[in-house]
Amino acid sequence: MSIRTLISGGLVVTAADELHADVLIEDGRVAALAAHGSAAAGAWTADRTIDATGKYVIPGGVDAHTHMELPFGGTAASDTFETGTRAAAWGGTTTIVDFAVQSVGRSLREGLDTWYDKADGKCAIDYAFHMILSDVNEGTLKEMDHLVGEGVTSFKLFMAYPGVFYSDDGRILRAMQRASGNGGLIMMHAENGIAIDVLVEQALARGETDPRHHGEVRKVLLEAEATHRAIQLARVAGAPLYVVHVSAEEAVAELAAARDKGLPVFGETCPQYLFLSTDNLAEPDFQGAKYVCSTPLRPREHQAALWRGLRTNDLQVVSTDHCPFCFRGQKELGRGDFSKIPNGLPGVENRMDLLHQAVLDGHISRRRWIEIACATPARMFGIYPQKGTIAPGSDADIVLYDPHAEQVISAETHHMNVDYSAYEGRRITGRVDTVLSRGELVIDRREYTGRAGHGAFVPRSTCQYL
Ligand SMILES: NC(=O)NCCC(=O)O
Numbered sequence: 001m002s003i004r005t006l007i008s009g010g011l012v013v014t015a016a017d018e019l020h021a022d023v024l025i026e027d028g029r030v031a032a033l034a035a036h037g038s039a040a041a042g043a044w045t046a047d048r049t050i051d052a053t054g055k056y057v058i059p060g061g062v063d064a065h066t067h068m069e070l071p072f073g074g075t076a077a078s079d080t081f082e083t084g085t086r087a088a089a090w091g092g093t094t095t096i097v098d099f100a101v102q103s104v105g106r107s108l109r110e111g112l113d114t115w116y117d118k119a120d121g122k123c124a125i126d127y128a129f130h131m132i133l134s135d136v137n138e139g140t141l142k143e144m145d146h147l148v149g150e151g152v153t154s155f156k157l158f159m160a161y162p163g164v165f166y167s168d169d170g171r172i173l174r175a176m177q178r179a180s181g182n183g184g185l186i187m188m189h190a191e192n193g194i195a196i197d198v199l200v201e202q203a204l205a206r207g208e209t210d211p212r213h214h215g216e217v218r219k220v221l222l223e224a225e226a227t228h229r230a231i232q233l234a235r236v237a238g239a240p241l242y243v244v245h246v247s248a249e250e251a252v253a254e255l256a257a258a259r260d261k262g263l264p265v266f267g268e269t270c271p272q273y274l275f276l277s278t279d280n281l282a283e284p285d286f287q288g289a290k291y292v293c294s295t296p297l298r299p300r301e302h303q304a305a306l307w308r309g310l311r312t313n314d315l316q317v318v319s320t321d322h323c324p325f326c327f328r329g330q331k332e333l334g335r336g337d338f339s340k341i342p343n344g345l346p347g348v349e350n351r352m353d354l355l356h357q358a359v360l361d362g363h364i365s366r367r368r369w370i371e372i373a374c375a376t377p378a379r380m381f382g383i384y385p386q387k388g389t390i391a392p393g394s395d396a397d398i399v400l401y402d403p404h405a406e407q408v409i410s411a412e413t414h415h416m417n418v419d420y421s422a423y424e425g426r427r428i429t430g431r432v433d434t435v436l437s438r439g440e441l442v443i444d445r446r447e448y449t450g451r452a453g454h455g456a457f458v459p460r461s462t463c464q465y466l
């Protein structure tokens with residue numbers, strides 16, 4: 001039997017509009033919106049009514065870059081699909097796009113099936129997959145076409161991490177050519193990993209082993225150079241390009257120059273680059289290890305360019321690159337050698353709140369918040385308007401957000417399976433109150449009511465942002 005739910009009295013905020021409206025949900029989908037107090041809304045009957053007075057009613061967040069359970073650096077990301085998607089829901093995110101990994105010498109099929117198995121029956125919210133290509137060859141190029149057909153329509157390539165995920169320019173060009181034919185979107189980790197590895201070796205030989213040296217060797221110029229090269233390769237292939245975790249002003253400039261030429265080049269940044277800096281990497285007593293990720297945190301001066309890029313649409317998406325490793329036992333693997341610190345930060349629970357704070361701080365508008373965190377990632381990765389908006393026919397993935405609640409981010413209270421917070425002690429105005437996923441309550445007035453296995457795999461169409 002279908003349950004009709006009415007969300008009444010809130011301010012509905014989407015990327016396109018803000019309106020005081022009631023939202024009617026039926027069969028897990030948005031059935032209708034009507035102005036609060038209107039005759040149409042007054043005539044609706046519902047089995048349950050959720051009072052949203054004083055709250056924003058926003059689309060559930062779409063985090064297009066997470067790594068639950070990712071094997072990395074001899075360990076694995078500490079959030080499972082179960083713990084990570086539960087934490088995502090607590091933070092107002094109702095869809096993640098995680099990365100299935102092809103191992104070198106193995107097929108895409110095998111890698112993707114492994115990730116289907118990891119997630120199946122575990123997730124609190126809906127999920128989709130990108131595919132990491134670690135071994136581009138004739139076989140895997142053909143497999144890309146099949147994956148696009150089954151709804152895995154984006155492929156991440158690495159110019160970094162030689163010997164692990166790295167692809168050389170020839171392999172990258174081939175994958176881009178294939179994507180230009182099958183509609184796939186190439187996502188690029190743009191850092192010159194070959195040059196970085198030389199600098200790592202030289203730094204370690206000089207005895208520079210602390211976490212802060214991770215940031216020093218992964219130079220801005222090597223991010224900018226790789227970004228430029230990726231753009232040129234994509235032009236040659238006639239393929240669109242999405243550059244992940246952009247951290248540096250000079251890399252934004254490369255994207256902006258390409259976009260000024262009208263090229264289909266897109267960029268994502270992450271909260272860690274907007275809110276944290278090399279000051280964190282330099283924290284004493286090895287605490288800087290908590291902030292080791294790649295691309296690395298940059299000097300604070302880069303943040304203005306990232307915010308500007310988000311305002312001018314030279315950057316289109318904020319994802320988390322959520323890839324948590326506990327300080328104890330995981331980050332500690334790199335004591336005495338920064339290159340052995342597993343790369344990645346936790347954040348899937350914090351993104352919507354941090355970006356709401358950015359609204360209050362004047363960096364972005366309220367609608368831009370929803371655009372970069374919900375609507376555009378959904379469009380970019382082919383799940384709009386099913387996800388990323390509140391419109392008739394959309395999945396009822398809806399967050400009631402209290403814009404006045406005060407909170408202090410802390411590992412003591414977060415739900416991610418990691419023993420520290422990258423944003424410990426940060427004060428945020430605004431907090432998730434209630435979360436629905438396809439009409440089911442996952443968070444009900446700050447109480448978890450979700451369940452592992454509610455979340456379903458979402459097959460995606462090709463990029464809708466071109
Ligand atoms: N970003 C990071 O440091 N870890 C996750 C893997 C990646 O996205 O490159």
Ligand SMILES: [Zn+2]
Pocket residue numbers: 189244245294295
């Ligand atoms: Zn990456």
Ligand SMILES: [Zn+2]
Pocket residue numbers: 065066067321323
């Ligand atoms: Zn990543």
